[in-house]
Amino acid sequence: MKTQGLELDGERVVxxxxxxxxxxxxxxxxxxxxxxxxxETFGVAGIPLPDGLLDHELARIDSxxxxxxxxxxxxxxxxxxxxxxxTEPVIDRIGRWRRGGPEMVLVRGNHDRHVPELxxxxxxxxxxDTIERPFLLTHVPRSKAGYHVLCGHLHPVVRLRSAGDGMRxxxxxxxxxxxxxxxxxxxxxxxxxxxxxxxxxxxxxEGHVIDV
Numbered sequence: 501m502k503t504q505g506l507e508l509d510g511e512r513v514v515x516x517x518x519x520x521x522x523x524x525x526x527x528x529x530x531x532x533x534x535x536x537x538x539x540e541t542f543g544v545a546g547i548p549l550p551d552g553l554l555d556h557e558l559a560r561i562d563s564x565x566x567x568x569x570x571x572x573x574x575x576x577x578x579x580x581x582x583x584x585x586x587t588e589p590v591i592d593r594i595g596r597w598r599r600g601g602p603e604m605v606l607v608r609g610n611h612d613r614h615v616p617e618l619x620x621x622x623x624x625x626x627x628x629d630t631i632e633r634p635f636l637l638t639h640v641p642r643s644k645a646g647y648h649v650l651c652g653h654l655h656p657v658v659r660l661r662s663a664g665d666g667m668r669x670x671x672x673x674x675x676x677x678x679x680x681x682x683x684x685x686x687x688x689x690x691x692x693x694x695x696x697x698x699x700x701x702x703x704x705x706e707g708h709v710i711d712v
């Protein structure tokens with residue numbers, strides 16, 4: 501299955517194989533760790549990367565919006581990678597993409613500090629930690645009594661093993677009171693999770709959400 505529905509503190513959410521969480525009642529798509537401009541940042545350092553990474557990411561978001569008829573996109577931190585990566589072509593491409601799009605909100609993460617003000621043409625609401633009961637929307641995982649935290653930052657991956665073989669894949673890591681989303685960007689590293697018996701882990705592989 502490419503989606504997995506579940507309940508968090510009385511609210512139905514949907515985990516999507518394309519590294520997103522959807523809140524159907526609020527017609528909201530949550531993503532984390534997009535790292536726009538990462539290709540350009542590496543280019544400044546003399547490390548060439550393939551073209552089309554940003555276009556591919558924007559197309560994935562568009563697909564999620566269409567599938568769920570979303571009216572809002574919330575980025576749980578690290579929308580951008582660095583100041584050096586926010587070049588004029590990147591500013592222009594995202595500005596064109598945002599024309600007429602749904603509302604978009606950034607809950608700032610640690611990388612976003614490199615760009616104190618987002619380009620006006622992006623039409624993105626700039627915010628810090630936000631409460632939308634029963635959720636606390638933030639970037640770095642933490643606990644807060646009375647709220648279910650939705651966050652990113654860790655780029656969680658899970659190690660899957662079989663006889664004589666193994667692989668690491670991105671995952672949703674659901675801890676008591678806290679859901680950590682995978683990095684939406686496919687051009688990121690990942691940290692292998694350490695799970696407890698109370699955790700739920702959903703691996704993402706070959707277009708499927710797998711309860712592991």
